[in-house]
Amino acid sequence: MAPFIRVEGLEKTYLMEDRAGAHAVRAVDVLRGIDLEIAAGELTALTGPSGAGKSTFLHILGTLDVPTRGRVLFEGRDVFAGDEAELATFRNETVGFVFQSHHLLPEFTAAENAMMPALIRRTPRGEARRRALRMLELVGLAERVDHKPGELSGGEQQRVALARALCLEPRLLLADEPTGNLDPVTAEGIHSLLRDLNRQLGITMVVVTHNEALASALPRRLRLESGRLVSL
Numbered sequence: 001m002a003p004f005i006r007v008e009g010l011e012k013t014y015l016m017e018d019r020a021g022a023h024a025v026r027a028v029d030v031l032r033g034i035d036l037e038i039a040a041g042e043l044t045a046l047t048g049p050s051g052a053g054k055s056t057f058l059h060i061l062g063t064l065d066v067p068t069r070g071r072v073l074f075e076g077r078d079v080f081a082g083d084e085a086e087l088a089t090f091r092n093e094t095v096g097f098v099f100q101s102h103h104l105l106p107e108f109t110a111a112e113n114a115m116m117p118a119l120i121r122r123t124p125r126g127e128a129r130r131r132a133l134r135m136l137e138l139v140g141l142a143e144r145v146d147h148k149p150g151e152l153s154g155g156e157q158q159r160v161a162l163a164r165a166l167c168l169e170p171r172l173l174l175a176d177e178p179t180g181n182l183d184p185v186t187a188e189g190i191h192s193l194l195r196d197l198n199r200q201l202g203i204t205m206v207v208v209t210h211n212e213a214l215a216s217a218l219p220r221r222l223r224l225e226s227g228r229l230v231s232l
């Protein structure tokens, strides 16, 4: 059976306008040949120096960005072989994202923020709210569903962002420095929650972090260095 995710010969080069020379273009090689398999249900930490390409790699895994060379296969299917509409469908149905900054809408409550992806996908309001409340309960915020982001702590805001990412029950959760803005204790709380959710829901997760201590508590660790992946 094909692995859940298989990355083959992945390369990413950004072409930059060279500001010194007229119309000259400079290539920035960020990912230089990545091969990787991720099994369904795996929870993987991705570390590496600043600028190593962690976000770029995560964005390509989530089809928010496209590779320059190489392929990404989900259950054997080359995701970038399809057109933009197919990519968007795949992304909406399969992937949930959490970022360093939670991007919650300040005027809406935790429940309303968490149900947003379902409403955008035209899920009936009652069903969307049920899903959101279930996820808010899973992230430990059952008592805070009517709070707006400004009435929540930083860790609680990030948990709402997590509930929102999980609202449509994605099979893959990609988290880019989800604890980057949090104090160490709150950050450990979010990581421990990710481990619990991974066990309970069986969602495959890739979590980018600068924090080696947090990364070392996750079952699998990868490190990006000079555009290549190293297993730890």
Ligand SMILES: Nc1ncnc2c1ncn2[C@@H]1O[C@H](COP(=O)(O)OP(=O)(O)OP(=O)(O)O)[C@@H](O)[C@H]1O
Pocket (backbone or CB within 6 Å): 014, 015, 016, 028, 030, 048, 049, 050, 051, 052, 053, 054, 055, 056, 057
């Ligand atoms: N759109 C772009 N055009 C040109 N270069 C880019 C672009 N996006 C990223 N880069 C460059 O690619 C490299 C990798 O960036 P990326 O954000 O993936 O690194 P990162 O490992 O996530 O870094 P950090 O830990 O600091 O967030 C950086 O050197 C960055 O300057």
